[in-house]
Structure formats: C-alpha cells, structure tokens
Amino acid sequence: IELVHVTMAMTAGTPTSFPMSNHTRERVTVAKLTLENFYSNLILQHEERETRQKKLEVAMEEEGLADEEKKLRRSQHARKETEFLRLKRTRLGLDDFESLKVIGRGAFGEVRLVQKKDTGHIYAMKILRKADMLEKEQVAHIRAERDILVEADGAWVVKMFYSFQDKRNLYLIMEFLPGGDMMTLLMKKDTLSEEETQFYISETVLAIDAIHQLGFIHRDIKPDNLLLDAKGHVKLSDFGLCTGLKKAHRTEFYRNLTHNPPSDFSFQNMNSKRKAETWKKNRRQLAYSTVGTPDYIAPEVFMQTGYNKLCDWWSLGVIMYEMLIGYPPFCSETPQETYRKVMNWKETLVFPPEVPISEKAKDLILKFCTDAENRIGSNGVEELKSHPFFEGVDWGHIRERPAAITIEIKSIDDTSNFDDFPESDILQPVPNTTEPDYKSKDWVFLNYTYKRFEGLTQRGSIPSYMNAGKL
C-alpha cells in the first residue's frame, strides 16, 4: 500500500450521522490532535537523531581521530541517546519537585518556584486547579495544545519542560524567568519612557509574530503574560492556555449587563494621575479574579463575527498606551463598563492632554487600536516594523543587545523581582486516594526534544536556603 498524502487538518469538524456526545467529540479532537502531533514530531525526531549521528562522524573526521577513539566516541554518543529514550518513558509527579516559594497568582491557581529533586534544576511550576476551570474536558484540550506549543522553543516563548496532573490540579513545569512580569514592572513605575516603550513593544512584536508563524493566535496578550528573563528581555507566557475559560472572554457575560448605567461616574471625572493610582490599586485583584479583565481584548473577539491573528496587535496597542500613559485606555471600575468602552472604542479611546506623548507613538497606538481591516499588521509584520515609532530598532539583534531596563539578580533562583505571596494549601495532598502511585504521575511530554534534554541532565547547584531546610 502506498502512503497517501493527506493534509493534516488541525482539528477538523466531525460529521454527525449518528449522535455523539460533546464528551466524545472532545475526546476525538484531543486524540486527533495528539496523533497528528505525535507523527509530525516523529519525523522531526527521526531526522534530528540522524543529523546528530552524522555530525558526530563529521566532527571525528575533522579531528582526525584514530579508529579506537572513534569507537569510544560513538559508544558515548549512543549511551546519551539511550538515556534520552529512558527519559521519554519517565513519569513525573509532584513529589519529584521541591516547592520553594509562591511567585505568582493567577485566576486558576498559582505559580511557584520549584526545584527538581534529582537534578537540582530550578523551574517555575504553574498549578491550575481543575475545579476552577469551567469545563472539565478543556483540561485535556489544553494539554494537547500545550504539547504542540512545547515545540515552540524559540527565544520568544517561555519554554515548557514537563506537565502532569493529579486529581486536583494540572501542573506545568516551565523555565523560570527571574525578571518578573510586565504587570509588576508597570505597577512599580508611573510610566515608561518612549525609549523603554519602544524596546518592550518591539520585542513583543517579535514574540507575537513568532507564535503567529506557528499558526497560533494568543487572544490574551496582556502585561501579566509578558515575562522578563534574567537579562530583561521579553518572553511570552501562557499562549491562550486559559483563554476562553474566563468569563471576560465570553460575550454572554456582558449580554444582560450592557444596559446598566455606567457605574463609574467618579472614574470618568478623575484626572489621569488619580486614574493611574486607582488602576494600580485594583490591578492585582483583577489579575487574580476568575472573571479576568477585558481591558486588553480586541472588540472583534467579543463579537460572533469571528476574528483572526490581528486581534493580538490590538492588545499590544492597549499595552503601549498603558506604558506611556500610566493606565490602559478603557479601564473602568467594572469589567462590564470596560467592555462597553472597548466596544465603543471610537468614542472612548482618547489621550489625556496632561500626559504628553510623541506623535509617532500616538499614531502607532491608533493604528493598533482600530478596526481589524484597517489595523496595522494586516499586510504582514513588515508593515508594522517599518512604522516610524520603531525607527532605529535593530530587529535582527534586539535580543542580544542590552535591555532597556536591566534586571538585577543574584542567583538563578532569586525572586526579588516578584511580590510576596502567602503560602496556600493548593498542594495539600488529596485525602483517601487509593490509586496506585503511577496514576498520579504522568508521562513526560511525548515530543520532548533532545536539545532540551541536554540542558536537563547537567546537575544544577542546590540553592543555599534549601540546605538550610526551608520548604
């Protein structure tokens, strides 16, 4: 039998000749995604393994090694490949990690600094409470999508290493970014300078473009999801992982509320300084609520008419406004009111005269925050990059150059750029579990790349306070 070419459809809809429950439908989608993903990765992994072997041969030839030495090198190489195969069969669970500190809180759980017990490596562990998610089946979906995005190991996206789940939670083990997030940075500063804004917006343009090229739309770009690495460069977290789970993304949430009179007359009459203060005071609460904030969401995302990747550029416009002005353009006292303002952006998107910004910056914001058809970026990312606001940006090397604001960190597990969070009981063991131990453990990602494996096998140093017996 010949192999027949069939284009891989990501998640093709299913015809309904006999009834299928939603539950089954969801299972089918996840199974298909997982299989498609498995086979496209199999090709990659197969090729990569061959390349590694060839590289070794070439290198040995160049070094002019004697046959004996070649044999030795080959067997060393083979041993590493075997170790990699073993790692792929390993199951991981919560007890393979030591929790060091809570570093962030989100709508569905929290983020902790953790250390893998056997290697001593430091990671950020995102914990999502399953009970808080609206639809259970989405947990599986999230995992399938995550598996795909795990391959996105470009410089612009937070690297994912493992994921596993138990009865209560879903755990995502990812690279720890010691620089903190943009939300925290914006709360510390009144506003950013135009130069700093140019830096962060340029890097975020490249980050968003990177995920667009993978075929993904983020839909939930906001300062909380822009993380800073040890050198102060931007990385994107949370590619729409929980998007759609939050009420703020669901139009129904606003349907019956839009007729309510605006409840924030007081807010409307504030000057920009008071507005910024009020915004910053309420910002954390907003970040932790399961409702979420509609501040950064493009208007077309709320409408039933459909949206495309351009919605992410709208969000970037809102962030840029917030960086320069001190609060986002549609901020209000309630999500309903914010929603109303987003939908009426033509009237509500205004610039306070008392906070002067350059014409170029204003022009770019207005080109981001406009109808999708006219939005900058609709003719490709080049259109965006050549906007006058980005004059002087070295697009090809921005990541290698010094960041606009340098980050000070003392060690790989320094958490000084994060706020303090109280301990929570999210990791308390679930009582009366009689399941065999392996059931609470999960397979390492199917598409675990060798590149990443290399970084994982070297032993990290144990931070000093761990030796002192701190949790």
Place this chain on the structure above:
Amino acid sequence: KKKFEPGTQRFELHKMAQASLNAGLDLKVAVQLPPGEELNDWVAVHVVDFFNRINLIYGTIADSCTEQSCPVMSGGPKYEYRWQDEKSRKPTALSAPQYMDLLMNWIEVQINNEDLFPTNVGTPFQKNFLKSVKKILSRLFRVFVHVYIHHFDRIAQMGSEAHVNTCYKHFYYFVTEFGLIDTKELEPLVSAQPR
C-alpha cells in the same frame, strides 16, 4: 487461503487502510534500530508510546463499544478472544468493553513496573523482557482488530481513518521488524497489512 472479493469485509478493510497521515516519513525506516542503540530501550519506548496512542484511539469509540453492541470480544465471526490472567487461570469469554478494560489496565501495570520497564539510567532490563513485550503487543494488536472490524464506521464518521491507519501501519512495521508478534496472531487483519 481465500482471495477476498470486492464487497467482502476484507476488501473493505483493504480500502480503508489506505488513508494515512503525512507521507513525510517512511515508517518502515523509522522503526529500525538506530546504530549503537540498545534493542530493549528502543522496544520499550515504542511499547509505551503505542500503548498511549492505542488507548487514546479506543477511547474515541469506547461509548459505541458496549455490552449490547459487542457482547463477545471478537474480530469478526472467525476470531474470538478470551481473557486470561493471574486471577482467572482459565481463558474467560468477556464482552469487548470488559476485555478492553482488563487489557488496558493490565498493560498499564506492566509498563509501570520498574523491574520490567526500568527508567533509571543504568538499570538493566530483565532477561525475559522481550518475551513479556510480545505478550503486551499481541494483546494491543487485538484492540486494532476489534476497532477495525467492528467500529470502523465510527472511526470514519469522526474523520480519524488517517490517524488510526497511520498508527496501525507504524505498529505493524514495528512488530514485524523485530518479530514481536506471531504471524498467526496477525491473521485477522491480514488484508489491512501494508505491503
């Protein structure tokens, strides 16, 4: 052996087996033991992966594979499978869903047994590893048999023929490459075999 005629079950099977996912990789080549690799490790990682994927596939048809639809675990009228394990020494006739449940649980226990499937670097495999693997793979194969012969309409309805076919093809190449399933056991799907 009888040749199959158009319209017979086997002929349909043959036709169905054609759609498959990407052609970017020759699966026959992909299953071969890479130079210098340990056979047991290579086999182990495949067994775990196959289990995970086949389990997933069965999961998609599980609600149409019931006591009523499949009161006996079979692969067409000619093949009936009975369950046998430590508890039930005598091969027992079971419904397909019951059989599948026992089968999947049994395999999960096998592959999670550190003695049988060691994951720690340096821990050797037991001498009887390949023998145990043969048993696991023969049983996994029966899932394909049952799904192909009794539930392919559902697979087609869901648009996952290509997915299942690719997985089956991969499985078939793998077990034949290393002689891990007896030819007799492969018989029920002989017409779906990739050539």
